[in-house]
Amino acid sequence: MASPSPRRHALPPPRHLRTLSSTLVQESVAAAAALVQKWHPDDDSGSLFLHAAEHEAQRFLRAAADLHRAMLFFASNVTHGGHGLVQAQALLLTAMGRLDLELQLLLDDITQSADDATRSNIRAVAEAMMAAGYGKECISTFKSHRRAALATELQRLLGFLSPPDHLHKLTWEQLDGSIIPSWLAAATVAFNSLFAAEKGLCDAVFAGGNAAVGEAVFAAVANDQATSLLAVAEAAVARARRAPERLFRVLDVHDALTEVLPGLLSVFGDSSEVAARAALVVAKVGEAARGILGSLEVAIQKEPSKATAAGGAVHPLTRYVMNYLVFLADYQEGLALLVYDDHEQEASSSPSVIIQRLVSALLGKLEAKAGCYREVALSYLFLANNTQYVANKVVGSGKLRGILGDGWAEAQSGKARAHVGVYVRAAWGKVMAAISGAEAPEAVEQAVMEAVGMQEQWVAADEETGEALRAAATAAVVPKYRMFYRRYGAAVRLTPGDVTTMIAALFAGPVGCSRKMMSELDQSVEFVLNARGMSLFTCQWRPSTIIEPKALIFLCHGYAMECSISMRGTGTRLAQAGFAVHGMDYEGHGKSSGLQGYITSFNDIVVDCSKHFASVCEKLEYKNQRRFLLGESMGGAIVLMLHRKEPTYWDGAILVAPMCKIVEDMKPHPIMISILSKLSNVIPTWRIIPNEDIIDRAIKSEEWREEVRNNHYCYKGKPRLKTGYELFMASLDIESNLDKVTLPFIIVHGGGDAVTDPSVSEALYTLAESKDKTLKLYPGMCHALTSGEPKENIDIVFADIIKWLNERAASTP
Incomplete structure (x- = not known):
């Protein structure tokens, strides 16, 4: 192999070649200069990449590259490159100014158009600037704009x-x-x-x-x-x-x-x-x-044990904790990740153990509270009610049942049954002792009357528990009393049938409901938690004489009102007509948590109603039922907002004197409206909005006026600042969206209504896009159509409502 040739030093190119190269570079600089001047950064000539032809932008990028190469060329020619270097550098600086501007324009544009072409242009500009030594400026512009x-x-x-x-x-x-x-x-x-x-x-x-x-x-x-x-x-x-x-x-x-x-x-x-x-x-x-x-x-452990529930009812603590745990079970997976501690065993901090500890704390506290009752029978009634409620909540929640197990719930039901047995022996012990001791008929009868009188104000957790209590008492007492009756015959005033009837009248439900009505309707109440952790009261009326209701109806009550008393007549009438009726007291209303009569957010009320109503609709027994809304006064506004929230979810609405606009003489003064907008977030709970007592204006029946005034669950104070502002803004919102209503509806409105203007109902009927819409105006009737009119007028209104419902509930969902 031949050895490599000795290395030689490169000779400078001949003079005529250096002149030729210099000429070509100068020509490229001249060409670039024309293009740079055309797109000078100080000229408002649009954008190279956004407004000019693509080839123009490419020419400019090549020109910038040529200028950079020219700078390098002239910098290497120390003797003859001075002027050319200065010129190329100045042009390159101008070109970079233009590219920096283009980069800004492209970065501004990318928020609206992040396509591949824009990204490609940004990259091309960035590469050109960085190749020319302007990387720091490029990155600075990019960062500031994107940040x-x-x-x-x-x-x-x-x-x-x-x-x-x-x-x-x-x-x-x-x-x-x-x-x-x-x-x-x-x-x-x-x-x-x-x-x-x-x-x-x-x-x-x-x-x-x-x-x-x-x-x-x-x-x-x-x-x-x-x-x-x-x-x-x-x-x-x-x-x-x-x-x-x-x-x-x-x-x-x-x-x-x-x-x-x-x-x-x-x-x-x-x-x-x-x-x-x-x-x-x-x-x-x-x-x-x-x-x-x-x-x-x-907090459960520190709950005062002496704070018992009247009549042995389900304690608010029980409702709160069990509703809390039902919600908590929905977070089982996330909770598992949260509660594990590196310094503890997983088994000691798993969600199931935590929930079991909370339930155990609750059950222990219930035992302590039961010991505070003076009557032994009442203490065991309290335990039966609360223990069965706990078991029912576990069974009713798939996730909570999965955590605690079916066996656990059944064990609690067994304990509740055992408590019922002890309750019966304690409540009827004197009667049984009197019969067994062969005492005089008068003494036995006196014992029966005392036992019944003692239990008259006692309550059952629900109708099922009430039936169990009555059945257990009947089975324990009546057979022995029948033998006693046979022995003494005519000397006894109370027959076995009388005793049976008296026992059957116990735990019959709320005061004012007849036994016949209770036998025809299933009524129940429950407290649920909203997403903000507030306890909300819910109630339902359902016909018990039919297997499947005609449809579901959800009640939305008016401002300062509530469901269980003021809308009881509505719920009862519709349930007797074959519908399952559900209602809820809003936050700050009725029996629900919150400052009474205070609306922090109208939208929160709509969301709470939406979530609770949807949870009812999702129950297995209601899966294929048609769904209707019924709103009175402010509840009408809530109904319309629920419809707007989910336009196709509801099958229809009944609007009773709906709040679509505040009548002029009830509207706050303009100065107060201005104050509302500025101060509602500063002093939201101040009760300084002047308004007159509207009970007389809204209700015609003197008897119902008195009932509303005596109902401490109805708020009767002045509206608070935030409340007034929320109602005012909600009314404006509804009024401006009347043309967006598309669901079937019927409006019933009193012609003499001085609270919500009947003309607004006419406007809703006219403007709504609904194909199926009905307007019923009743001359001379007032605002509270379903409760505050004489009975004959209320009958007329409900006849129209039920007829409308029957026609639409009969169609296939």
Whole structure:
């Protein structure tokens, strides 16, 4: 193999070749100069990439590259390149100014059009700037624009500025009502798509260089925004302060974090600042959840044992805890991740153990409360009612039953039956002793009357429990009393039939309902929790003489009213007509939690109604039933908003004097309206809105006026500032959307109504797009058509309502 030739130094090119190259470079600079001047950054000539032809943009990019090469050429020619270098550098600076402007325009445009062509143009501009030595300027422009765009989009999603420095000044109700729901929606979009899209843009634009550049740019753009978004959750959860009713919001935050965490780690990286902050927030959420659960157990244990329930009824604590656990069971998977502690065994902190501990604490407290009754029989009635209620709630919740087991629920039902047995022996013991001791007939009869009198005010948890109590008492007492009656015959005034009837009259239900009515209707009440942890009273009336109701009807009562008393007549009449009727007291109304007569958010009422009504519709026995809404006064506005929320879900509506507009002489003064808009968030609960007592204006029947005045569940004070503002805005909202009503409806309205203007019902009838619509105006009748008129007028109104319902319930869903 020949040895390599000795290396030679390169000789400079001949003079004529250097002249030729210089000429070509100068020509390219001249050509570029014309194009750069045409697209000078100071000229308002549109955009190269958005408005000009594609070949023009490509020419400009080539011109920029030519100018950069010319600079390098002239810089290498120290003797003759001075002037050319200065010229090329000046032109390149101008060209880079233009490309920086184009980059800004493209980045602004990408928020509306993130197609491949736009991304390709941004990348081309970035590559041209970085190749020409202007990478720092390119990255600075990119970061500032994308950071601002991302912040704007997050603010749009959240509805408030981030970071939320003002959170510590907000009440929990404000956090729960708007901040956290907005964060839940925004976090899902941001971490699942928004940040991923931003990362994709950074990768696409800076893919030609070092991958680390794209990652660094993305971190500069997104890290602060992501950590600020996580800070919202952290700050909100910190305000929960171990209040049991706030746990569900904490769990909602945890579920959202769990859902977005894989995407977050994929986009930002496992070792990123954002991943570390997310891990910290998850840890704090877990700490908050464990603290709240611990505080609930302590609260149950500290509940005063002497605070018993009248008549041995289901205690509010029982309802609260069991409804709480039903909700808690829905969070089983998320709760499992939250409660595990690195320093504890899983078995000691699993959701099933936690729920069992809470139930055990409740049952222990019920035992303690039972011991505070003076009558032994009443204490065991209390245990029977509450233990059976616990068992029924477990059986009625598939998830809670799955956690505790069918055997556990059956064991509690067995305990309840045992309590019934002890109750019967204690309640009727004197009677049995008198019969067995062969005492005089008068003494036996006196014992029977005393036993019945003692139990007249005692109650059963539900009709099924009442039947069990009556059956057990009948089986224990009547056969022995029958033998006693046969022995003494004419000397005894009370027959066995009389004793049977007296026992059958016990636990018959609410005062004022006849035994015949109770035999025809199943009535029940229940408290449920809304998403904000508030306890809401619900009631139902259902015909017991038929297997399947004609349809479902959901009641929406008026402002300051409630369901169980003021709408009892409506529920009873419709149930007797064959319909299953369900009602709910809104937050701040009737027997539900909240400041009486106070509406914090009209939308919250609509959401609560929507969720509860839907949960009823989803029950197995109601799966194929048609669904109707009935709203009175303000309830009419709620009905219309429920329809707007889900336009095809409801099969029809009955609107009784609906609130679509506030009548002029009931409307607050314009000065007060202005005050409302400014002060409703500052002093929301002040009762300073002047209004006259409308009971006389709304109700014609003096008897019903007196009943409403004596019903302490009906609010009769002045409307509070926030309430007035919410009602006013809801009325305006409904009035402006009358033409969007599409469901079948019937309006019944009194011609003499001085509370809600009958002309507004006429406007609704005229403007609504519904094909099936009916308007019934009753001359001379007042606002409270279904309860406040003389009986003959009420009969007329319900005849029209039931006829309308029967015609539409008969059609196939």
